[in-house]
Amino acid sequence: MDGALTALVENPPHLNLEQTDLAIVPSGRDITAFSVLKGTVEPLGESQSATLRGAISAFGDSGYHVGFVVLDLTTGRGVSYNADTDFFSASTVKAPFVTFLWQEFIEGGRASVEDVLVKEDVYGGTGVMASEEGKSEYALEEVMANTIMYSDNTGYAMLRDHYDGDSWDAWTAKAGVSQATSDSGWYYDYGACDLAKYWIAIDSYLEGNTEGAQSIEKLFGSTEVSFLRQALGSDCAVYAKAGFESSFVGSAAALNDAGIVESPSGDYLIAVMSDADYSYPDATENAYLVVDLIKALDGVHAELLAA
Numbered sequence: 001m002d003g004a005l006t007a008l009v010e011n012p013p014h015l016n017l018e019q020t021d022l023a024i025v026p027s028g029r030d031i032t033a034f035s036v037l038k039g040t041v042e043p044l045g046e047s048q049s050a051t052l053r054g055a056i057s058a059f060g061d062s063g064y065h066v067g068f069v070v071l072d073l074t075t076g077r078g079v080s081y082n083a084d085t086d087f088f089s090a091s092t093v094k095a096p097f098v099t100f101l102w103q104e105f106i107e108g109g110r111a112s113v114e115d116v117l118v119k120e121d122v123y124g125g126t127g128v129m130a131s132e133e134g135k136s137e138y139a140l141e142e143v144m145a146n147t148i149m150y151s152d153n154t155g156y157a158m159l160r161d162h163y164d165g166d167s168w169d170a171w172t173a174k175a176g177v178s179q180a181t182s183d184s185g186w187y188y189d190y191g192a193c194d195l196a197k198y199w200i201a202i203d204s205y206l207e208g209n210t211e212g213a214q215s216i217e218k219l220f221g222s223t224e225v226s227f228l229r230q231a232l233g234s235d236c237a238v239y240a241k242a243g244f245e246s247s248f249v250g251s252a253a254a255l256n257d258a259g260i261v262e263s264p265s266g267d268y269l270i271a272v273m274s275d276a277d278y279s280y281p282d283a284t285e286n287a288y289l290v291v292d293l294i295k296a297l298d299g300v301h302a303e304l305l306a307a
Contacts, residue, residue: 012307014073014207014267019176019197021076025069027084031056033304037076044079048304055293056081059274062289064255066274067192070297072305073203073260073267079300083193087273088252090243091126091151093180093187095220095258096198098144100171101163102212103205106140113141117158126225126280127152141215148219148241160186175201195258195271203260203269206239220259225280227257227287228270231294237262246279253277255290263298265306270297 021036031044031052044052059066067082105111116137122130127150129138138146143159146152164182172180176197180188206213220239223229229238240259247253255276261268272293276286 012074014203015076017071017073017076017200017204019174019200022069022071022176022193022197022200025078025080025083025193025196027082029082031079031081033077033079035075035077036071044300044304048300051296052079052081052293052300055289055296058292059276059289062276062286064253064274064276064286064289066272066276066289066293068270068272068293068297069192069196070271070301070305071196071269072301072307073269075266075305075307077305079297079305080193082191083196084191086189086191087256087275088243088245088254089180089188089190089195089273090245090254090256091153091156092195092198092241092243092256092258092273094147094151094156094243095202095241096172096175096177096180097156097159097168098148098219099202099205099216100168101144101159102216104167104171105163107210107212111140111163113139113144115140117143117162119154119158121154121157123153123157125153126150127154129154145219148216149222150224151242156186171201172198189252190273192258192271192273195256195273196269199258199260199269199271206260226259227255227272227290228259228261228294230287231291232261232263232298235264236298244278244280246277246283248277248279248283255286257290257294261298261301263301263306265302268301268305270294272297 071078143155147155242257245254255278258271
């Protein structure tokens with residue numbers, strides 16, 4: 001049995017975490033180790049942080065900045081760096097929005113996966129729906145799948161047009177990301193700690209193992225672009241949603257990924273955000289920066305954070 005399947009079978013249930021548990025995560029550009037169960041924060045030891053410092057320096061040497069949070073989901077131990085600095089969310093926000101839609105609208109009885117949405121406008125960038133000429137009607141289930149798997153900007157716009165509003169504002173505020181309200185637009189600036197809070201909410205929903213949770217988990221496990229899967233997919237099961245943007249298109253640059261990693265050493269949450277340039281499929285040379293950092297963080301998890 002390979003490592004990823006072993007992790008799926010043997011790893012214990014996740015902690016019942018709340019977004020307030022991450023209040024302990026410090027700000028600033030020190031690499032810190034923390035425990036949400038013990039309420040402790042301390043500098044990560046020099047020997048343990050050497051590889052991480054090299055990966056962080058690679059961003060700086062290229063003129064970029066990065067922040068991250070890693071949290072083991074069974075021990076409550078974590079590591080962080082620059083976690084409160086805001087970066088452009090890019091498409092990382094699509095993960096919490098689709099989760100919200102399943103939880104609040106579909107399972108709440110206010111929508112059905114068979115509901116038909118009409119494509120009235122198209123949006124460039126990532127996705128498949130903008131190029132599907134002659135097709136204007138989509139089942140809600142297909143729009144959600146395209147939004148996550150292909151990071152479809154047209155699909156995401158359709159979802160926001162139909163389901164934005166007070167319910168989203170309440171869901172995202174409960175998740176602890178109060179700046180991500182409907183009147184603030186569809187994309188936001190937030191830090192790695194905020195993105196980790198979203199994934200605490202997502203993980204809590206996935207752990208419920210409802211029909212919606214199973215459906216979304218499959219989507220997160222099948223995303224077309226995932227730096228986490230690129231770094232760890234040979235040994236781990238990865239459920240994630242990346243976000244990326246190039247400054248060349250007039251937006252803030254972003255090279256981000258976040259999700260749940262089911263590794264041989266245990267399950268953990270990871271959120272990495274940066275302002276590195278990345279535009280798929282044309283300008284992808286910076287991918288190594290985040291891939292190398294993720295590999296270093298996985299090593300720290302296995303050595304220091306896991307049970």
